[in-house]
Structure formats: C-alpha cells, structure tokens
Amino acid sequence: MSNPTIKVQGTTGILSLSGRFTSESHAGFKAVAYPLVEDPAVSTICIDLATVSYMDSSSLGTLLLLREKANAKGKKITLRNPNPTLLPILKMIRFDKLFETS
Amino acid sequence: MRILVADDDVTTRLIVRNILEREGFEVSLAVDGVEALESFRQNPADIVITDFQMPRMDGIQLCRELTAARGSRFLPIIMLTGGQESALLRDSLQAGALEFLNKPVLVDELVARVGAIAAMADMQNTLAANQEETLGEIAVVKHLLERLTSPGLKLMPPCFAMETLQTRRINGDAACYSRGIGGTHFGLLCDATGHGLVAGVSTFPVIEAFHVMASRDIPLESIYQEINAKVSRLLPADRYACLILLRLDPEVGLLRVLNAGMPDLLLLRQNEQDIRTFSSRNYPAGILESPDVIEVEDVAVAPGDRIFACSDGLWDLFGASTLQRTFLRRGTRFPVSEDQAWIRKRLARSLKNAEQHDDLTWALWEVPAPMPLSMELEPASALEAGGPEGLVLQFEMDPRYHSVRDLVPNILGLLGFKGVPTPVLQRLGILLTEALDNAVDHGLLGLDSTLKSRGFEAYESRRKEALSDFKGGMAKCRLGLCYGGEARPDLHHIDIEVADDGPGFDWNTVLQSHDLDRLVPHGRGIPLLMALASNFRFNEAGNKALFTLIC
Structure with a gap:
C-alpha cells in the first residue's frame, strides 16, 4: 500500500487508501488514522477505498480497531467507494452494516 | 563464536x-x-x-x-x-x-x-x-487443534466429509462435527482472522464452545451467542472469527444454517438443476459484543440432498461461479467419499500454481436417510417401581421468554450432575423436547401440526406470528426420579408429566390415527413419545401428558 493521504473537509477527515491493504499496511495506516481520531475538529472519518485493490482479514481487523477508538471519542467511521471485488467481502462480514458505506 | x-x-x-x-x-x-x-x-x-x-x-x-x-x-x-x-x-x-x-x-x-x-x-x-521455535510452536498448536477436532470428526456418518487441507502454516481454519441428541448432526466451519499462532489459538474457544453445546442439542443461535461472547471477551478488538454453524435433522428433514461471515453455503437438491445459496447474514463472532438480531435459515431437505460449504481460501481459489458450476455439474451421483478424493485431487492441482498456501477448509454433507426409530428403542424390562421418589424437579416456562430448546439442555445438565447416565439423558432429552414442543406449539400457541406438511419455513413463520400474538400461559413439566430402594440403589425410572395452560385436544382421535410406520413430518411427536417412553397417556382434557422413562 502506498502512503495513505488525508484531506479534511469541514468536520470530515477523508483518508484515501490505495493498492493492497494488508497486515503490512497496519503501521502506516495507524500513523495517519489515529491522529485524525484525536483531532477535535474531526467528527467523522471517511475512509476512501476507491483505489484499494485488495484487503485481507487483518486489515479488516485494523478497521475494527479504528472503529473502537473512534466510537470511544463519539466519532463515526464511514467507508466509501469500495470496488466491486471488495464490496461482496465487506458485505459477507457485514461491514456494510457496521460502518456507514457509500 | x-x-x-x-x-x-x-x-x-x-x-x-x-x-x-x-x-x-x-x-x-x-x-x-x-x-x-x-x-x-x-x-x-x-x-x-x-x-x-x-x-x-x-x-x-x-x-x-x-x-x-x-x-x-x-x-x-x-x-x-x-x-x-x-x-x-x-x-x-x-x-x-x-x-x-x-x-x-x-x-x-x-x-x-x-x-x-x-x-x-x-x-x-x-x-x-527463532524460526525453529516458531515451527515448533505451530506444530504444537496444530497438534492441539487436531486433538480438539478429530474425536468429533471420527463420529461423522460415512456420507459426510469435512476437512482442513494441512499446510505448514496455520491461518485459523477449523472444521468440526458433533452429534446432537436424537440423531441430529451439527457442523462448524470456522476461519479466524490473520495467520500464524494467534489465528490458530483464536479458534480454540470457538471449537470448545461448539462441542460442548452441540452435543446437548442447544440451538444454533445460542451456540453463536456463546462463541461470540467468548471471542469478544478473550481476543483483542481486531480479531474475529467467521463461521458457519449447521444443524441437520434427517428425521424431520430439516437443515438449519447460521452463516456469519463465511462464503455462501450451497445446497443441491437431488434431481434438481438449481443450487440454493445461504449467504452470510450475521457478523463474524467477536465484532459486536452482543448482536441484536441473529439470523438462521431453515430449509426442508430430503435424503440424498448435498450441502457444500468452504472457507474463503477455497472460494478465492476457484471463484464463486466456478464452484457453483462444478458442484452442479458433479451433482449427487457419486458417493461422498469419492467426491472427497476428487476434491482433494482438484485442490492439489490448483495449489501447485497458487502463490499462497492458505489453509483450505471445506465440508460436503449428504443428507442421510432417517434412522428407523426402533434403533432408539431398548426394550427395558418393566420392573415394578420400587422405593420412594428420590428427587422431584418441577419447572414452568412462558414461551415468550424462554425456548424449550434452551431449557431442556439445562435440565439435562442438572441431572447429569446428579449422576443420571448419558444414554438416559439422551432419551430424556428427546422426550422432554418433543413433549414440551407439543405443549408450547399446539397446547399454548394453538398451531396445527399439519401446517408442517406445507414446509417448515411456512410453519416457522406461522409460529412467529402466533408467538407475537400470545397473551401468556405456561408449559409445565414435572420430573420424578425414582430409585430402586435399598436392594437396588440405582436410578430405576423417571416419571414425567408435561402439561400446559391451553384447552387441551381430542387425543383419542390423534392416537388412533398415528402409527409408528407412518413417519411424516407432522404428527411425529406423539408416536415418538409412545415409542421411547412407557405407559404414555393423556389426562381427560388432553392438556397433560404422562409417561415413564425406564432407566
């Protein structure tokens, strides 16, 4: 996975990921995502998956950890633009219900 | 150096x-x-x-x-x-x-x-x-997994096949089988997050909960809840386990599926050119602390129908549509053992070219013919009951708050502690479940058992309606454990009364219209009770059944 990029629009922090999101991506993801959780100006963290080609189960676990952290601060995580191969996987484990998905 | x-x-x-x-x-x-x-x-x-x-x-x-x-x-x-x-x-x-x-x-x-x-x-x-140490640790975990799962798998009927293709790695896959009470079959396919030791260890609580609960015929929803609670409690937040739970009752021809994060389960009916799929409808275990809704699917099955489930490793290897097509083309014409060998060969061939060697887990079940009831019957010599009653248990339940399927295993557990032997418990389990189901479904909810001939789905949905309209009332059960007296200190028999607050029914007509050779899905309860219990009778009103289990 190449480095995730961040854009803050109003109270939404948009985190764009790309390539393969796997256990190796965990550290890089954490480094940019956790500060967003701590940022008082951000109330929603939107994870843009448009250019993510693959996610393994541990990366899904990484999203769960982030969700737990965000919920503790009363913040929301949303997922957007999963590609057609990713969407069925997210649906299978019901992440589309756990995170707001568009 | x-x-x-x-x-x-x-x-x-x-x-x-x-x-x-x-x-x-x-x-x-x-x-x-x-x-x-x-x-x-x-x-x-x-x-x-x-x-x-x-x-x-x-x-x-x-x-x-x-x-x-x-x-x-x-x-x-x-x-x-x-x-x-x-x-x-x-x-x-x-x-x-x-x-x-x-x-x-x-x-x-x-x-x-x-x-x-x-x-x-x-x-x-x-x-x-370190690598040597890790390999050693992986070998230990593999050994433990094997120890946990293989005793169950050995009890599988020959028309079942379940296995995890062994690799040197571990990625949290497991396949388990357990026999329920009264000829039911339970299956578990599990895929815990991640790779290596952590994933392997993650499957332990899942397997253990499954074996303990399935052998007592506890409902899939409750097994899932327990597994979910264990995984949430024991593992960190980013760990979860996808699983499929199966319960197959060949007697009534009912398959129950609970899919939580696994690929579609496939059902191929004999002589049909259609595959029915059962998609994931639940969160993998360990994601929510306590899920609000747990969805199980029921489907009527007949002997010869085939069920196929697998972990996503296999799903990814072949792709959903190829798997379905192959399953359909292969059909039900070969015995499961032959299909098992064939699947192994196909996997070995595909893995040669695959870049990653994940564990692959799959299950193929053929619905067996129902066991003839007489197999369950052990004609016990009907000795005269001697000695005083040793222990009386009495309980009442309102079906809005409790389910028979949850209650009975707990009663059996209690009696197990009191030293009642397992074969007796198993028969008692069948008797209590049948009698209490009758008391709740027909006595209290007023459901007509002939509804079942229109399919279990129809029956279950009618039952849900009846339950939500239900205004209250109890199903009651009284168990008297009679011991043999001083000369015979062993448990001799159990007297059972099952009653309900309903109006009762015309049992004379029902008793005359049933015989054991006519095993149809509806109206099975009473003949089964008559076959397994002694001295089966109703009270005049028909809202209390009395019978004896000779031990």
Missing part, C-alpha cells in the same frame, strides 16, 4: 589467531583445505577464513566442499588473497566465499571485517533458532 583459520603459512596462521583471540573469538587452525574440511565436519565453526593457495586442497575447492557440508546452516567464508585478480574473485564468489581480505593481513581490516561478519552470523543463528 568459533572461527576456523586455514593457511599453509605458519606466520599468517599465528598472527590471525592472536588478533582474533584478542577480540574474544575462539579459533581453530588447519594447515590446508583437507585438514580444514575434516575439522569442520567434526566440529563446525561459525566462520571460516581460508587462504587461496594451499597444498592438497586450495581455498576455492574448500569453499565448494564447505558449502556442501554446511547443510542449511549459515556459514560465512572469508578468502585471503594476494591481490584483486577479478577471475579469482569471481571463482571464489561462485564457490561460496562471502568476503575477501588482502595479504598481508592488516590488523584493523581483519578486526573490522570479521567483526561485521560475526554480527551477521550471530543474527542468522538467532533467526534460525
């Missing part, structure tokens, strides 16, 4: 030894390649320093021999050369040398080079030891 120095020149040997010993290394010496090789074979050094030109065996040949002799060990070889002749350097590198040192040897250069290489050798040794 030990260094072997091979040089035919005695001065070089001694200088090098002195310098290295001052640096804290242990040093052994050899006068040529032959002696060096001999020394290495007897007591392998961690690093070898060799001269290029030596009698009997030169440095390059020694490199080749040592490379063959070192096996999988890491062995850095430093070549001492007179100059930087490129052909010589190339040959040395090809033969297995790692570094060069110019002669005459300079102290600083020798110390720096050997120091760097020693650090590298040290790291390699540590890595190798």
Whole structure:
C-alpha cells in the first residue's frame, strides 16, 4: 500500500487508501488514522477505498480497531467507494452494516 | 563464536589467531583445505577464513566442499588473497566465499571485517533458532487443534466429509462435527482472522464452545451467542472469527444454517438443476459484543440432498461461479467419499500454481436417510417401581421468554450432575423436547401440526406470528426420579408429566390415527413419545401428558 493521504473537509477527515491493504499496511495506516481520531475538529472519518485493490482479514481487523477508538471519542467511521471485488467481502462480514458505506 | 583459520603459512596462521583471540573469538587452525574440511565436519565453526593457495586442497575447492557440508546452516567464508585478480574473485564468489581480505593481513581490516561478519552470523543463528521455535510452536498448536477436532470428526456418518487441507502454516481454519441428541448432526466451519499462532489459538474457544453445546442439542443461535461472547471477551478488538454453524435433522428433514461471515453455503437438491445459496447474514463472532438480531435459515431437505460449504481460501481459489458450476455439474451421483478424493485431487492441482498456501477448509454433507426409530428403542424390562421418589424437579416456562430448546439442555445438565447416565439423558432429552414442543406449539400457541406438511419455513413463520400474538400461559413439566430402594440403589425410572395452560385436544382421535410406520413430518411427536417412553397417556382434557422413562 502506498502512503495513505488525508484531506479534511469541514468536520470530515477523508483518508484515501490505495493498492493492497494488508497486515503490512497496519503501521502506516495507524500513523495517519489515529491522529485524525484525536483531532477535535474531526467528527467523522471517511475512509476512501476507491483505489484499494485488495484487503485481507487483518486489515479488516485494523478497521475494527479504528472503529473502537473512534466510537470511544463519539466519532463515526464511514467507508466509501469500495470496488466491486471488495464490496461482496465487506458485505459477507457485514461491514456494510457496521460502518456507514457509500 | 568459533572461527576456523586455514593457511599453509605458519606466520599468517599465528598472527590471525592472536588478533582474533584478542577480540574474544575462539579459533581453530588447519594447515590446508583437507585438514580444514575434516575439522569442520567434526566440529563446525561459525566462520571460516581460508587462504587461496594451499597444498592438497586450495581455498576455492574448500569453499565448494564447505558449502556442501554446511547443510542449511549459515556459514560465512572469508578468502585471503594476494591481490584483486577479478577471475579469482569471481571463482571464489561462485564457490561460496562471502568476503575477501588482502595479504598481508592488516590488523584493523581483519578486526573490522570479521567483526561485521560475526554480527551477521550471530543474527542468522538467532533467526534460525527463532524460526525453529516458531515451527515448533505451530506444530504444537496444530497438534492441539487436531486433538480438539478429530474425536468429533471420527463420529461423522460415512456420507459426510469435512476437512482442513494441512499446510505448514496455520491461518485459523477449523472444521468440526458433533452429534446432537436424537440423531441430529451439527457442523462448524470456522476461519479466524490473520495467520500464524494467534489465528490458530483464536479458534480454540470457538471449537470448545461448539462441542460442548452441540452435543446437548442447544440451538444454533445460542451456540453463536456463546462463541461470540467468548471471542469478544478473550481476543483483542481486531480479531474475529467467521463461521458457519449447521444443524441437520434427517428425521424431520430439516437443515438449519447460521452463516456469519463465511462464503455462501450451497445446497443441491437431488434431481434438481438449481443450487440454493445461504449467504452470510450475521457478523463474524467477536465484532459486536452482543448482536441484536441473529439470523438462521431453515430449509426442508430430503435424503440424498448435498450441502457444500468452504472457507474463503477455497472460494478465492476457484471463484464463486466456478464452484457453483462444478458442484452442479458433479451433482449427487457419486458417493461422498469419492467426491472427497476428487476434491482433494482438484485442490492439489490448483495449489501447485497458487502463490499462497492458505489453509483450505471445506465440508460436503449428504443428507442421510432417517434412522428407523426402533434403533432408539431398548426394550427395558418393566420392573415394578420400587422405593420412594428420590428427587422431584418441577419447572414452568412462558414461551415468550424462554425456548424449550434452551431449557431442556439445562435440565439435562442438572441431572447429569446428579449422576443420571448419558444414554438416559439422551432419551430424556428427546422426550422432554418433543413433549414440551407439543405443549408450547399446539397446547399454548394453538398451531396445527399439519401446517408442517406445507414446509417448515411456512410453519416457522406461522409460529412467529402466533408467538407475537400470545397473551401468556405456561408449559409445565414435572420430573420424578425414582430409585430402586435399598436392594437396588440405582436410578430405576423417571416419571414425567408435561402439561400446559391451553384447552387441551381430542387425543383419542390423534392416537388412533398415528402409527409408528407412518413417519411424516407432522404428527411425529406423539408416536415418538409412545415409542421411547412407557405407559404414555393423556389426562381427560388432553392438556397433560404422562409417561415413564425406564432407566
């Protein structure tokens, strides 16, 4: 996975990921995502998956950890633009219900 | 760390030894390649320093021999050369040398080079030891998994196949089977997050909860809840386990599926050209602390129908549509054992080209013919009941708050603690479940059992409606454990009364219209009770059934 990029629009922090999101991506993801959780100006963290080609189960676990952290601060995580191969996987484990998905 | 120095020149040997010993290394010496090789074979050094030109065996040949002799060990070889002749350097590198040192040897250069290489050798040794340790740990976890799952799998009927294709890695896959009470079959396919030991260990609580609960015929929803609670409680937030739970009751021809994060389960009915799929409708275990809704699907099945489920490793390997097409084309014409061999072969062939060797888990069940009821009947000699009642249990339940399927296992558990033997418990379980189901469904909810002939789905949905309209009332059960008296201290029989607050029914007509040879899905309850229990009778109103289980 190449480095995730961040854009803050109003109270939404948009985190764009790309390539393969796997256990190796965990550290890089954490480094940019956790500060967003701590940022008082951000109330929603939107994870843009448009250019993510693959996610393994541990990366899904990484999203769960982030969700737990965000919920503790009363913040929301949303997922957007999963590609057609990713969407069925997210649906299978019901992440589309756990995170707001568009 | 030990260094072997091979040089035919005695001065070089001694200088090098002195310098290295001052640096804290242990040093052994050899006068040529032959002696060096001999020394290495007897007591392998961690690093070898060799001269290029030596009698009997030169440095390059020694490199080749040592490379063959070192096996999988890491062995850095430093070549001492007179100059930087490129052909010589190339040959040395090809033969297995790692570094060069110019002669005459300079102290600083020798110390720096050997120091760097020693650090590298040290790291390699540590890595190798760690890897060995990890492989050892993986082997232990695999062994434990095997111990947990294989006793159950051995009880599978021959028309079932479930397995995890073994690889050297672990990625949290497991397949388990358990027999329920009264001829029911339970299955579990599980895929815990991640790879390696953590994933392997994650499956333990899942497997354990499954075995304990399935053998007591506890509903899939409750098993899932327990597994979910265990995984949430025991594992960190980013860990979860996808699973499929199956319950197959061949007697009534009912398959129940709970899919939580696994690929679609496939059902192929005999003589049908359609596959029915059961997609994931629940969160994998460990994601929510307590899920609000747990969805199970019921489907009527007949002997010969096939069920196929697998972990996503297999799903990814072939793709959903290929799997479905293959399953459909293969059909139900071969025995499951033959299909099992065929699946193994297909997997072996596909894995040769696959880049990653994940564990692959799959299950193929063929719905067996119902067991004839008489198999369950052990004609017990009906001795006269002697002695006083030893223990009386009495309980009442409102179906809005409790389910028969949850209650009965708890009663059995209690009696198990009281020393009632397992075969008796199993029969008691069937009797209580049937009688209480009748009391709740027909006595309290007023459902007509002939509804079942229109399919269990229709029946279940009608039942849900009736339950939400239900205004209250109890199903009651009384158990009297009678012991044999002083001469016979063992449990002799259990007297059972099952009653309900409903209006009762015209049992005379029902009893006359049923016989054991007519096993249809509806109206099975009473003949089953009559077959398994002694002295079965109703009260006048028909809202209380009385019977005896001889132990």
